Structure formats: C-alpha cells, structure tokens
Amino acid sequence: MIRFIYGDALADAPRLADSMFRDRAAQFRDRMGWDVTVDAQGRERDAYDDLNPLYVIWEGADGRHGGSMRFLPTLGPTMVNDHFGHLTGGVRIESPLIWECTRFCLAPGAEPRVAAALMLAGGEIMRGFAIEHFVGVFDARMVRIYGRIGASPEVLGSVGQGRSLVAVGLWSFSAAAQARVAAQAGIAPARSRAWFEAAFGPEAAPARAVA
Amino acid sequence: MGQFIRGASAENALARLESVETLADLQSITEALRDQYGVDHMVYHWVNSDGEQFGCGTYPQAWVTRYLDQGYLRIDPVIKGCYQRFHPVDWKRLDWSGKAVRMFLQDARAHGLGHQGYSVPIRGPNGQFALFTVNHSCTDAEWETFSQMHRRDLIMLAHDFNHAALRLEPGRTPREATPLSPRELEALTLLALGYNRAQAANALSISEHTLRVYIESARHKLGAQNTTHAVARAMQRGIIVV
Structure with missing residues (x-):
C-alpha cells in the first residue's frame, strides 16, 4: 500500500523508514554512482530530508520499503532551485501551486507496478491539495521508467547524454495520465484515494456532522 | 456565499x-x-x-x-x-x-x-x-x-x-524580492504584446507547460493574483517594456 508520511512522523514507522533510506543508498550511491552521503548504518540522507518533507512510500506486505519519493514546497529550499538553475533557463521555480519531487527510488527487485503506484499517489496529492505541477530532477534510468508507466515529464532542460543524462522535468495532472498509471499499477483510483484519505482524513468526518 | x-x-x-x-x-x-x-x-x-x-x-x-x-x-x-x-x-x-x-x-x-x-x-x-x-x-x-x-x-x-x-517583523532586514530571470521576463513581454500562450511558447521554443511554469513563478514573485495582473505589475515596475 501507499503511505503518505511527513519526516517528523517517520519515527512511527521505523522499519519502513530505515529500509527506505537503505534502498536510497543502494539506488543513488551503489547503482547510479551519485556522490551522496551515506551514514554508518548505510542510510542515504541529504539536507532536504532535514526539512520535514512529505514522503510517499510504497509499503510491502512485509512492512518494508518498495519505492518512494519526497516532496517539498518550492517556496522553501529545493534541489532544483539550489543546484539545477542552469537547467531551468535560470528561472527559480517558486509557487505555492508547485511542489518539488525528488529522490524517486525503487527498492532492488521492486515489482514493476510500484513506480506506477507512486505516480498514482502523486496524482492524489495534486488533486487533494490543489497542486498544479511537480518539478523534479531525474536521470536517464528514470526517463525509461517514467516512459514505461505512462508518466513522462515535460523536460525543462537537461545536461549530459545517454547514461549520464540529468534533466529537470515537470508533471501535471490529467485524467488521461491518471488512467494510464492506474492501469500500469493495476490499482483502481478509488484505492489510491482511500490511501490518501487514510493519511489525510476522509472527506467527511462523521463525528463532525452531529456537532 | x-x-x-x-x-x-x-x-x-x-x-x-x-x-x-x-x-x-x-x-x-x-x-x-x-x-x-x-x-x-x-x-x-x-x-x-x-x-x-x-x-x-x-x-x-x-x-x-x-x-x-x-x-x-x-x-x-x-x-x-x-x-x-x-x-x-x-x-x-x-x-x-x-x-x-x-x-x-x-x-x-x-x-x-x-x-x-x-x-x-x-x-x-x-x-x-x-x-x-x-x-x-x-x-x-x-x-x-x-x-x-x-x-x-x-x-x-x-x-x-x-x-x-x-x-x-521587527528588526527585519529588508530582503529583495527574487528578481525575475530573463526567461520569465521574455514570457511576460510576449504576453504583454498580445501573444497567446501557444504563440509565446512557440516564440520561446518551449512547451506550453514550461511557459505556464515560468509565468506561474513570475506571478508569484510579483505577488500578482493572475497572469494579467502579473503582466500589468511588471509593466508598472518598468521591468518589462513593450
């Protein structure tokens, strides 16, 4: 299932959080060779993890991380604005209607549908919180994954070729894209809506109606 | 209501x-x-x-x-x-x-x-x-x-x-608003000239989505409520000239 968890609540899901940071080390340091910081326990964390981001995490039946991504508002520090301005035409992307999505990670051996499930969850965020766009940095490997699940971003700018490509992309919500990723994930939109409501509350709280 | x-x-x-x-x-x-x-x-x-x-x-x-x-x-x-x-x-x-x-x-x-x-x-x-x-x-x-x-x-x-x-905020040191980048200024200028979004995106060789994000970022930095307001404000302040 998909969990939506702010950084300050990760302590309530220690197994899930620990396996997420370990899987991030496996993806970003070991597989992609990025220059990231991994602590003595084997967990990859960066400065943006200290800003109490919102994590969207696929939790497997065993309670472990299957894939995840991390959101921050673009009105605060973001990776795109702090480090990738050369890929956005020099534009600092700042808006209460745009969030940054980073550290899109899949656990080693994750089921193919996990990536699609994460994108489906991203759509719930857009719809539920009136967010119009996500902006994010991604690499060549993710280009293929996003393409496969039918959620290719609009590329704002990129550097490098082939395997060393790094790009800044933009996602928007559309009913068509939602239908594509839902089909790829094999998850009905009603289910992803239920996961969103489990995290952020149902649309109508029965107790309130009697007040 | x-x-x-x-x-x-x-x-x-x-x-x-x-x-x-x-x-x-x-x-x-x-x-x-x-x-x-x-x-x-x-x-x-x-x-x-x-x-x-x-x-x-x-x-x-x-x-x-x-x-x-x-x-x-x-x-x-x-x-x-x-x-x-x-x-x-x-x-x-x-x-x-x-x-x-x-x-x-x-x-x-x-x-x-x-x-x-x-x-x-x-x-x-x-x-x-x-x-x-x-x-x-x-x-x-x-x-x-x-x-x-x-x-x-x-x-x-x-x-x-x-x-x-x-x-x-007391004792606050005034902080300059984030200046608009050349791309944002170009986008606003084209809209001020009467280009629609598709034409402006085409003129800048970017997609309409990208244009939207540039305009949305500019709107926020200008403290404007919508695109028209952002264009007007940029002209008032003399940061775009048409």
Missing part, C-alpha cells in the same frame, strides 16, 4: 496587501476580503522566528480571549493538523472525535464560528510559521462548491498575507 467575483474591489484589497505597514492594515484587509468572499470569517495568524504570536482576522474578540484562556491551542484539531505541515487542510478531513474536541467545537460554534473551514499552513524563513483560515457555516455540498471554486485563490492569498506579515 460563493458569489465572489474578482472585481475591482478585490483587486484593491489585494493591492493593499502590498503596502501593509501595520497590523491594523492587515486586520482591515481580512474584513474586506471576508465580505467579498461572503464567508463568516477570515483569519491569519503567525508565529515569528522569535516565537512571538500575532494574529488578525474576523473571529469575535470574545472567542479569541476564550481560546487563549482555555488553552485551546493544545486541542484545536486545526493546529494539530497544520503545524509542521505544508499541505492545505479542509476541516472536514480533521479528526473531530473525542470529548474535549467536541466540546471545543461546540464552544466555537456558540461564539459564532462555522463548522466548515479551509486552512493553509505556511512555513516561512527562519522557523516562521503561519496559518490562514477561511471559516463558514453552510451545508457540506455548498462548502464543497465553494472550496473547489476558491481553494487555489485561497492558497495564493495565504502566501500574500504571509509576505505582508514578514515585512512587519
């Missing part, structure tokens, strides 16, 4: 946010916008980087006093749901169960608050935290219509209030 049309008076109230100099100015803007949106209450309060609290808005003074006396801050589901968060919250989604919370809500209603609400939390620089709330009494269906129609504007408004409030 919900008949709000962004007319000259609204633009006026929003323009006034730009030149706020005192808390009383902010107060009168909450009153004007409350009336324009046709809702029961509009409230903005914030905790600055030194931990001091400020507030303005249309809640009755008796309720504000009661809230502080009773220490409701500790049980208010809106505070619980928004503190350390950055997503907007419809009060419907909060947990109003539990005896203490139900009594709190009853007390709030007895003081003239509605049971519907939409709150936008804001994380500002250096630990500054703010909350902007619209509160109303109506059916769930009416509220749904209202919030679908206005939530985007309310989110932008929340940030405009915060921008104004940050200027009031």
Whole structure:
C-alpha cells in the first residue's frame, strides 16, 4: 500500500523508514554512482530530508520499503532551485501551486507496478491539495521508467547524454495520465484515494456532522 | 456565499496587501476580503522566528480571549493538523472525535464560528510559521462548491498575507524580492504584446507547460493574483517594456 508520511512522523514507522533510506543508498550511491552521503548504518540522507518533507512510500506486505519519493514546497529550499538553475533557463521555480519531487527510488527487485503506484499517489496529492505541477530532477534510468508507466515529464532542460543524462522535468495532472498509471499499477483510483484519505482524513468526518 | 467575483474591489484589497505597514492594515484587509468572499470569517495568524504570536482576522474578540484562556491551542484539531505541515487542510478531513474536541467545537460554534473551514499552513524563513483560515457555516455540498471554486485563490492569498506579515517583523532586514530571470521576463513581454500562450511558447521554443511554469513563478514573485495582473505589475515596475 501507499503511505503518505511527513519526516517528523517517520519515527512511527521505523522499519519502513530505515529500509527506505537503505534502498536510497543502494539506488543513488551503489547503482547510479551519485556522490551522496551515506551514514554508518548505510542510510542515504541529504539536507532536504532535514526539512520535514512529505514522503510517499510504497509499503510491502512485509512492512518494508518498495519505492518512494519526497516532496517539498518550492517556496522553501529545493534541489532544483539550489543546484539545477542552469537547467531551468535560470528561472527559480517558486509557487505555492508547485511542489518539488525528488529522490524517486525503487527498492532492488521492486515489482514493476510500484513506480506506477507512486505516480498514482502523486496524482492524489495534486488533486487533494490543489497542486498544479511537480518539478523534479531525474536521470536517464528514470526517463525509461517514467516512459514505461505512462508518466513522462515535460523536460525543462537537461545536461549530459545517454547514461549520464540529468534533466529537470515537470508533471501535471490529467485524467488521461491518471488512467494510464492506474492501469500500469493495476490499482483502481478509488484505492489510491482511500490511501490518501487514510493519511489525510476522509472527506467527511462523521463525528463532525452531529456537532 | 460563493458569489465572489474578482472585481475591482478585490483587486484593491489585494493591492493593499502590498503596502501593509501595520497590523491594523492587515486586520482591515481580512474584513474586506471576508465580505467579498461572503464567508463568516477570515483569519491569519503567525508565529515569528522569535516565537512571538500575532494574529488578525474576523473571529469575535470574545472567542479569541476564550481560546487563549482555555488553552485551546493544545486541542484545536486545526493546529494539530497544520503545524509542521505544508499541505492545505479542509476541516472536514480533521479528526473531530473525542470529548474535549467536541466540546471545543461546540464552544466555537456558540461564539459564532462555522463548522466548515479551509486552512493553509505556511512555513516561512527562519522557523516562521503561519496559518490562514477561511471559516463558514453552510451545508457540506455548498462548502464543497465553494472550496473547489476558491481553494487555489485561497492558497495564493495565504502566501500574500504571509509576505505582508514578514515585512512587519521587527528588526527585519529588508530582503529583495527574487528578481525575475530573463526567461520569465521574455514570457511576460510576449504576453504583454498580445501573444497567446501557444504563440509565446512557440516564440520561446518551449512547451506550453514550461511557459505556464515560468509565468506561474513570475506571478508569484510579483505577488500578482493572475497572469494579467502579473503582466500589468511588471509593466508598472518598468521591468518589462513593450
């Protein structure tokens, strides 16, 4: 299932959080060779993890991380604005209607549908919180994954070729894209809506109606 | 409710946010916008980087006093749901169960608050935290219509209030607004020249989505409510010339 968890609540899901940071080390340091910081326990964390981001995490039946991504508002520090301005035409992307999505990670051996499930969850965020766009940095490997699940971003700018490509992309919500990723994930939109409501509350709280 | 049309008076109230100099100015803007949106209450309060609290808005003074006396801050589901968060919250989604919370809500209603609400939390620089709330009494269906129609504007408004409030912080060193990049200026210039989005995107060799993001970023930096307003403001300030 998909969990939506702010950084300050990760302590309530220690197994899930620990396996997420370990899987991030496996993806970003070991597989992609990025220059990231991994602590003595084997967990990859960066400065943006200290800003109490919102994590969207696929939790497997065993309670472990299957894939995840991390959101921050673009009105605060973001990776795109702090480090990738050369890929956005020099534009600092700042808006209460745009969030940054980073550290899109899949656990080693994750089921193919996990990536699609994460994108489906991203759509719930857009719809539920009136967010119009996500902006994010991604690499060549993710280009293929996003393409496969039918959620290719609009590329704002990129550097490098082939395997060393790094790009800044933009996602928007559309009913068509939602239908594509839902089909790829094999998850009905009603289910992803239920996961969103489990995290952020149902649309109508029965107790309130009697007040 | 919900008949709000962004007319000259609204633009006026929003323009006034730009030149706020005192808390009383902010107060009168909450009153004007409350009336324009046709809702029961509009409230903005914030905790600055030194931990001091400020507030303005249309809640009755008796309720504000009661809230502080009773220490409701500790049980208010809106505070619980928004503190350390950055997503907007419809009060419907909060947990109003539990005896203490139900009594709190009853007390709030007895003081003239509605049971519907939409709150936008804001994380500002250096630990500054703010909350902007619209509160109303109506059916769930009416509220749904209202919030679908206005939530985007309310989110932008929340940030405009915060921008104004940050200027009031004591001892604050004035910080220049983020300057617009050449790409943002080009995009606004083309719109000012009468290009539509497709033409402007084409002229800049970018996609329409990319253009939208450039314009949205420029709109936010200019403190404008919409694209037309952003273009007008950029021209007024002489940062684009057509």
